[in-house]
Amino acid sequence: MSSCCSTPLAPPVKPPSATPWLVGTVGALLAxxxxxxxxxxxxxxxxxxxxxxxxxxxxxxxxFFLYDTPKVLLLLxxxxxxxxxxxxxxxxxxxxxxxxxxxxGVGNVAAASLGIVTPFCSCSAVPLFIGFVSAGVPLGVTFxxxxxxxxxxEVALGLLFALVGWQVALTYxxxxxxxxxxxxxxxxxxxxxxxxxxxxxxVRAGAVDLPVAQLTVVDRIRAGIDAVQDIxxxxxxxxxxxxxxxxxxxxxxxVDLIAAIMGRDAWWSVPAAVVIGxxxxxxAAGIIPVIQALIAKGAALGTVIAFMMSVIALSAPxxxxxxxxxxxxLIAVFVGVVGLGIxxxxxxxxxxxxx
Amino acid sequence: xxxxxxxxxQEAKMKDVKxxxxxxxxxxxxxxxxxxxxxxxxxxxxxxKVTDYAAIAAFGxxxxxxIVIDGKVVHAGGLPRAENIALWLSA
Numbered sequence: 001m002s003s004c005c006s007t008p009l010a011p012p013v014k015p016p017s018a019t020p021w022l023v024g025t026v027g028a029l030l031a032x033x034x035x036x037x038x039x040x041x042x043x044x045x046x047x048x049x050x051x052x053x054x055x056x057x058x059x060x061x062x063x064f065f066l067y068d069t070p071k072v073l074l075l076l077x078x079x080x081x082x083x084x085x086x087x088x089x090x091x092x093x094x095x096x097x098x099x100x101x102x103x104x105g106v107g108n109v110a111a112a113s114l115g116i117v118t119p120f121c122s123c124s125a126v127p128l129f130i131g132f133v134s135a136g137v138p139l140g141v142t143f144x145x146x147x148x149x150x151x152x153x154e155v156a157l158g159l160l161f162a163l164v165g166w167q168v169a170l171t172y173x174x175x176x177x178x179x180x181x182x183x184x185x186x187x188x189x190x191x192x193x194x195x196x197x198x199x200x201x202x203v204r205a206g207a208v209d210l211p212v213a214q215l216t217v218v219d220r221i222r223a224g225i226d227a228v229q230d231i232x233x234x235x236x237x238x239x240x241x242x243x244x245x246x247x248x249x250x251x252x253x254x255v256d257l258i259a260a261i262m263g264r265d266a267w268w269s270v271p272a273a274v275v276i277g278x279x280x281x282x283x284a285a286g287i288i289p290v291i292q293a294l295i296a297k298g299a300a301l302g303t304v305i306a307f308m309m310s311v312i313a314l315s316a317p318x319x320x321x322x323x324x325x326x327x328x329x330l331i332a333v334f335v336g337v338v339g340l341g342i343x344x345x346x347x348x349x350x351x352x353x354x355x
Numbered sequence: 356x357x358x359x360x361x362x363x364x365q366e367a368k369m370k371d372v373k374x375x376x377x378x379x380x381x382x383x384x385x386x387x388x389x390x391x392x393x394x395x396x397x398x399x400x401x402x403x404k405v406t407d408y409a410a411i412a413a414f415g416x417x418x419x420x421x422i423v424i425d426g427k428v429v430h431a432g433g434l435p436r437a438e439n440i441a442l443w444l445s446a
Contacts, residue, residue: 091418091431091432092416092417092418092431092432093415093416093417093418093431093432095417096417119418119432119433120418121379121381121418121432121433123376123377123379123380123381123382123419124417124418124419124432126377126408127375127376127377127408127411127412127416127417127418127419128417128418130408130409130411130412131412131415131416131417131418132417134412135417199409202409203408203409203412203413204413324408325408
């Protein structure tokens with residue numbers, strides 16, 4: 001205001017002080033903890049005030065909905081915030097530099113792991129694919145990244161953790177990584193570079209020297225908040241719809257029916273789950289509450305995890321996007337290899353973990 | 356006395372801004388943010404959207420949307436912050 005000259009340009013932004021942000025973050029975490037601790041008594045109290053017959057299907061369904069909805073939203077917010085902060089340490093370009101020229105094997109493991117923490121939006125799949133391949137990241141290693149990035153994501157892990165428990169979330173993480181690593185490795189062994197769309201091989205990536213952004217603590221906290229606004233803001237209605245559907249299953253669908261269709265005894269249930277899941281497209285948010293209800297009703301965990309992986313990792317819209325860079329043959333191999341990997345995971349899980 | 360030179364000088368100062376991205380929602384939003392920031396600051400820019408995948412890759416970025424100002428990549432991946440756009444445009 002006191003400046004004498006009308007300079008049209010913005011003055012250099014002074015780095016804001018970190019203290020209020022840190023205090024705010026700690027305060028928000030405390031409030032989060034209080035809200036989480038209050039979930040059970042408050043939801044129980046609300047249900048008890050409703051004119052419902054105790055022990056009825058309807059009461060069961062409503063209690064499930066009123067307890068799970070805030071719980072899931074709270075846990076998801078926390079996980080997404082943490083992941084947003086973690087991701088501010090990574091970028092697609094840095095990941096590419098780490099993977100370029102890496103040997104297969106080690107490269108597949110690194111790519112799948114980096115796929116979890118590197119910020120990735122499915123609309124960037126094609127630029128990322130070209131960017132990786134043209135910079136000398138082997139095809140199979142690129143695939144490991146592209147399989148892991150959508151499949152093992154914070155929404156899936158956060159929701160599994162919230163609804164089914166940390167053991168299942170960890171299992172999903174491990175098996176998801178396993179599928180991404182092995183599928184990418186197999187695709188690499190098949191030497192299918194000739195099955196890319198011809199123009200892709202001609203692209204020469206320019207060398208980029210992005211200004212190394214010196215992110216401050218405040219920037220990273222803001223990255224976490226941005227992630228919450230972006231992701232939770234987008235998926236909350238799917239979650240509520242999913243929990244509502246889950247509540248109906250929880251309250252009304254008989255155990256015998258689910259156990260017969262998706263139980264461990266039905267050998268065909270894992271392949272069927274994978275095949276049904278491939279063309280389906282849903283984000284993890286909508287599907288996991290349903291999955292939790294299915295598990296509670298006697299569905300085998302391996303079958304359910306296979307279904308979930310298949311829905312999230314393989315989808316028709318993604319195939320259509322990737323068709324721009326991959327030949328139809330290569331897409332078929334991709335779907336086949338990943339599908340088989342998921343099938344193996346589901347079957348193995350059902351054999352290993354006898355509930 | 357220099358009615359002709361004036362606009363030429365302006366032209367030379369005009370910043371060449373490219374928004375790289377296949378035309379997704381975020382890329383669209385990024386282009387709008389850049390234009391809005393430039394208008395706010397009164398910086399003349401020539402905004403171009405680069406949607407061709409090969410052309411995007413040639414700039415070396417792996418995540419879209421990207422922003423290139425006068426041939427230099429300043430941003431890749433995700434929505435930029437308005438205050439950062441202001442910094443890049445002022446540089």
